[in-house]
Amino acid sequence: TKKALIIGAGIAGIATAIRLAVKWYEVEVFEVNSYPGGKLTSIQKDGYRFDAGPSLFTMPQYVDELFTLTGKNPRDYFNYQKLEVVCQYFYEDGTQLTAYADEQKLANEIAAKTGEAAEAMQKFAANSKRIYQITNHVFLERSLHQIKTYLRFNTLKSILRLLQIDAMRTMHKANQNFFKDxxxxxxxxxxxxxxxxxxxxxxxxxxxxxxLEQHYGAWFPEGGMQAITDSLVKLAESVGVKFHYNSPVEEIVIEDKRTKGIKIKDAFLPADVVVSNMDVWFTYQKLLSKYPALQPKKILQQERSSSALIFYWGIKKLFKQLDLHNIFFSADYEAEFNHIWQEKNISDDPTIYLNISSKYKPDDAPAGHENWFVMINVPNNTGQDWDKLIDEARENIRKKLFRILGADVKQLITSESILDPRSIESKTSSYQGSLYGNSSNTQFAAFLRHANRSARIKNLYFCGGSVHPGGGIPLALLSAKIVGEWVK
Ligand code: FAD
Structure with missing residues (x-):
C-alpha cells in the first residue's frame, strides 16, 4: 500500500485523510496541538462550553458525503437540525429584524420592518442563485488549476456566462442597486x-x-460545532487513519522536485504523498524554507482576510429577545470597514456578532445562564497594540449592547476568555491570524489562491481554508474533495 502523510488535523486535513483512506492509502495525520479540529474546537471554562471558532454551519451535505463515501450512515455519527430563525438583526435606529429560513416569511418580515418590496428580495435571490449556478462548476467544486476543468461542458458554459457573475462592480454597489433601504x-x-x-x-x-445560506439552510449540529470535528475524527479512525497529536512537522523533504516525506523531531518519515493542511504561507516559510526557488511568490503576497476578536462570556441572565445567531449592526458600515482595511484598527462602533449555543444546547451554560460568543471583525495582525485595542473594544461593545438591549453586560459577566488575531495565529498557525486565508477583495482573488497541489513539487498537495477554493467549513471540505480526486 501507498503511504500518505497529512500535516494538520484541521477539518480539511481530517476530510482529506478520510478520502485517501478510502482510496486504500495508509494515512497518518500529524497535528501540533494536543487536540484535532484546528479552528473548529471548543473551550470549557467555569461551567460553560463555547465553540471556539466557527459557529454557523451551512452546507452540511459536504460533511455527510464523507460518511456515505465510506459506506456509513451519517446519521449514526452526526445529526443536525435546521434553524427556522437564522439570525436576529438589531440596528442602532431600533429596528429589529428576524431572518426566517422560509423565503416568504423573510420577505414579509423585511417588507413590514423596512418597507422594502418583496420583489426586490426576489430579484436579489434570483441573481444570487444564478451566480451560484455559474460559479459552482468553475470555482468551487473543481480545481481551477487543471486543464480538464476548462474542458468540461459545464465549465465552458459557465465561462461563457462569466459576465453574469457581476464581478465588475463591488458588492456594495450591486446591493445599492437591488435595495432602496x-x-x-x-x-x-x-x-x-x-x-x-x-x-x-x-x-x-x-x-x-x-x-448558500438561504437555499441550503443554516443548521445546528447536535452537540455544537465541536461535534463536526469529533464525528469526523471518529469516522477517520474507523477507516484506519492514525492521528498523532503534539507532533509538529518541521520540514517537508524534497529531492529532485519530488516530495520524499516529512521530518518530525529530526526523524524522517517517508511517504508517497504529502498533504499540507497547514496555512500555505507557513508551509512555505517553515516547512519548505530550504527551497526558496520553489516558492510561488505572487500567490504568497496576496492580501489576507480579516481576523476576529472574540470574547467568550459566561452571562448570568437569560435574554429572551436573543437567538442562536444575533447581529448588532454599526451605524456607519463604511466607516467600520475603513477602520479594518485602511486604518488597520477597530471602529468604536463595531458590528457585533453574538452566538449563544446554549439556546439550542442548554447544558452549554449553568441553569439561568447563557454562553455568549461575542465576535467583532478586526484587521489581520500587523503588529497592532492588541492589548489596548481589546480593552477599548470591550468597553465599546458594552456600550453598544447597553444602547440596544438596555442591559449592562459588565454586571452579568461571570467568566471571560479571549481569542484575538495573535492567538488565532499561534493556535492554528494562520498567517496574520486571518480567518479565511486570502481576502476576496478583488475580482482576481479566486484565481490567486494557491492550487490544491504544487505546480513545482511532485506529490505535494494542499488543503484547507488558505488554498483553493477558500475559507469556511464548506470550502475547506471542498478543497479536501479536490485533493482526493487528484491523488491517484
Ligand atoms: P485549520 O483549522 O486552520 O487547521 C490547520 C491545522 O494544522 C491546525 O490544527 C494546526 O494546529 C495544524 N498545523 C499547523 N502547522 C502544523 C505543523 N507544522 N505540524 C502539524 N500541524 C500543524 N467557517 C464557517 O464555515 N462558519 C463560521 O461561522 C466560521 N466562523 C469562524 C470564526 C472564527 C473565530 C474562525 C477562526 C474561523 C471561522 N470560520 C468559519 C472559518 C473556519 O473555521 C475555517 O475556514 C476552517 O475551520 C479551516 O479549516 P482548515 O482545515 O483549513 O484549517
Missing part, C-alpha cells in the same frame, strides 16, 4: 465578512453567499 444594503453587504472580505471593494460575485 440602507438597512437592507447593510444586511446583504455583511455577507462579504463570511470570507473575511470588504463589501466596499469585494466583487458583487460574493452575493452568491446569501444563496
Amino acid at each position: 440602507s438597512r437592507m444594503v447593510q444586511y446583504f453587504d455583511r455577507y462579504a465578512t463570511y470570507n473575511g472580505s470588504n463589501p466596499y471593494s469585494a466583487p458583487a460575485t460574493l452575493n452568491v453567499i446569501p444563496h
Whole structure:
C-alpha cells in the first residue's frame, strides 16, 4: 500500500485523510496541538462550553458525503437540525429584524420592518442563485488549476456566462442597486465578512453567499460545532487513519522536485504523498524554507482576510429577545470597514456578532445562564497594540449592547476568555491570524489562491481554508474533495 502523510488535523486535513483512506492509502495525520479540529474546537471554562471558532454551519451535505463515501450512515455519527430563525438583526435606529429560513416569511418580515418590496428580495435571490449556478462548476467544486476543468461542458458554459457573475462592480454597489433601504444594503453587504472580505471593494460575485445560506439552510449540529470535528475524527479512525497529536512537522523533504516525506523531531518519515493542511504561507516559510526557488511568490503576497476578536462570556441572565445567531449592526458600515482595511484598527462602533449555543444546547451554560460568543471583525495582525485595542473594544461593545438591549453586560459577566488575531495565529498557525486565508477583495482573488497541489513539487498537495477554493467549513471540505480526486 501507498503511504500518505497529512500535516494538520484541521477539518480539511481530517476530510482529506478520510478520502485517501478510502482510496486504500495508509494515512497518518500529524497535528501540533494536543487536540484535532484546528479552528473548529471548543473551550470549557467555569461551567460553560463555547465553540471556539466557527459557529454557523451551512452546507452540511459536504460533511455527510464523507460518511456515505465510506459506506456509513451519517446519521449514526452526526445529526443536525435546521434553524427556522437564522439570525436576529438589531440596528442602532431600533429596528429589529428576524431572518426566517422560509423565503416568504423573510420577505414579509423585511417588507413590514423596512418597507422594502418583496420583489426586490426576489430579484436579489434570483441573481444570487444564478451566480451560484455559474460559479459552482468553475470555482468551487473543481480545481481551477487543471486543464480538464476548462474542458468540461459545464465549465465552458459557465465561462461563457462569466459576465453574469457581476464581478465588475463591488458588492456594495450591486446591493445599492437591488435595495432602496440602507438597512437592507447593510444586511446583504455583511455577507462579504463570511470570507473575511470588504463589501466596499469585494466583487458583487460574493452575493452568491446569501444563496448558500438561504437555499441550503443554516443548521445546528447536535452537540455544537465541536461535534463536526469529533464525528469526523471518529469516522477517520474507523477507516484506519492514525492521528498523532503534539507532533509538529518541521520540514517537508524534497529531492529532485519530488516530495520524499516529512521530518518530525529530526526523524524522517517517508511517504508517497504529502498533504499540507497547514496555512500555505507557513508551509512555505517553515516547512519548505530550504527551497526558496520553489516558492510561488505572487500567490504568497496576496492580501489576507480579516481576523476576529472574540470574547467568550459566561452571562448570568437569560435574554429572551436573543437567538442562536444575533447581529448588532454599526451605524456607519463604511466607516467600520475603513477602520479594518485602511486604518488597520477597530471602529468604536463595531458590528457585533453574538452566538449563544446554549439556546439550542442548554447544558452549554449553568441553569439561568447563557454562553455568549461575542465576535467583532478586526484587521489581520500587523503588529497592532492588541492589548489596548481589546480593552477599548470591550468597553465599546458594552456600550453598544447597553444602547440596544438596555442591559449592562459588565454586571452579568461571570467568566471571560479571549481569542484575538495573535492567538488565532499561534493556535492554528494562520498567517496574520486571518480567518479565511486570502481576502476576496478583488475580482482576481479566486484565481490567486494557491492550487490544491504544487505546480513545482511532485506529490505535494494542499488543503484547507488558505488554498483553493477558500475559507469556511464548506470550502475547506471542498478543497479536501479536490485533493482526493487528484491523488491517484
Ligand atoms: P485549520 O483549522 O486552520 O487547521 C490547520 C491545522 O494544522 C491546525 O490544527 C494546526 O494546529 C495544524 N498545523 C499547523 N502547522 C502544523 C505543523 N507544522 N505540524 C502539524 N500541524 C500543524 N467557517 C464557517 O464555515 N462558519 C463560521 O461561522 C466560521 N466562523 C469562524 C470564526 C472564527 C473565530 C474562525 C477562526 C474561523 C471561522 N470560520 C468559519 C472559518 C473556519 O473555521 C475555517 O475556514 C476552517 O475551520 C479551516 O479549516 P482548515 O482545515 O483549513 O484549517
